[in-house]
Amino acid sequence: QKEVEQNSGPLSVPEGAIASLNCTYSDRGSQSFFWYRQYSGKSPELIMSIYSNGDKEDGRFTAQLNKASQYVSLLIRDSQPSDSATYLCAGGGTGGFKTIFGAGTRLFVKA
């Protein structure tokens, strides 16, 4: 059974701090990894994708991938109350037809 594991949280950080979200995956064949943000009662929204080992930065977000350790993380710098949401980690193979999602980590940013 291919799995993506996340700590369910909640992770609570003060406004302006760095939020660190982590994820591990079991399928060594996974080649593409994603972070989605999901506000309560809304649909998931793609915020980051990463395909190669190392870091990828986009604004306040940095995704990190370590294929040897089967580990993916998302750093959110200068966290804002508007970042409070559930963050879903996902991994898939080429074509992405069977992307596997983690259950999500709930983030709460305190003003």
Add this chain to the structure above:
Amino acid sequence: NAGVTQTPKFQVLKTGQSMTLQCAQDMNHNSMYWYRQDPGMGLRLIYYSASEGTTDKGEVPNGYNVSRLNKREFSLRLESAAPSQTSVYFCASSDRGTGPSGNYGYTFGSGTRLTVV
């Protein structure tokens, strides 16, 4: 630009009733997907369509059928609803290329909240 449109947004069914969830995308994406989301279990793939004319089972296909009507539309049918099918259903679409970066991530619809009593 509407993205992915799902209908209906809410539905209550009695056990044994049937219904079809509709999904349409206007992004010219090749691939479309149906997921269900249950508390603590994340998103689970029901069926997907890699391209127009093809459909395949995902992780939890039992009790569901799908139709890829054309490139834009992908419907999900519950033939005889059961309380275990109470969930939030999301349709998604994606474009794809070749190689490791061929999976560009999904665009999701707003979801259908289904309750089976």
